[in-house]
Amino acid sequence: MTTVGVEPSELGEDDLFRELASLYDTRMDALRHASDQAFAEHTRRMSQLETEYLRRFPEREIDPERMRDGARAR
Structure with missing residues (x-):
């Protein structure tokens, strides 16, 4: 699969x-107006970046x- 954008680790x-x-x-x-393919790419990229964030922090x-x-206490 080709990566769109810079690898998150870089x-x-x-x-x-x-x-x-x-x-x-x-x-x-993206949710409301993007094509299925564009929304899937948006989701894939978001997942890559969030995974990198969690790896770093x-x-x-x-x-x-x-x-x-905390929610129960409210």
């Missing part, structure tokens, strides 16, 4: 964040409110 941290932000900004438009800060116990 992106600097700022570029990774910028790429993720761009995809999140266009997600609803496995100890990321987890908001307790986003966990099951």
Whole structure:
């Protein structure tokens, strides 16, 4: 399979964040108006970038409110 864009592992941290932000900004438009093929590519790229983010930041800060116990406490 051909890769569209730079391999996520080759992106600097700022570029990774910028790429993720761009995809999140266009997600609803892709969902509502893109062809099936374009939406699948958008999803594939988003998954690649998110996987890279998680690889780099496995100890990321987890908001307790986003966990099951936090939701129950609300």
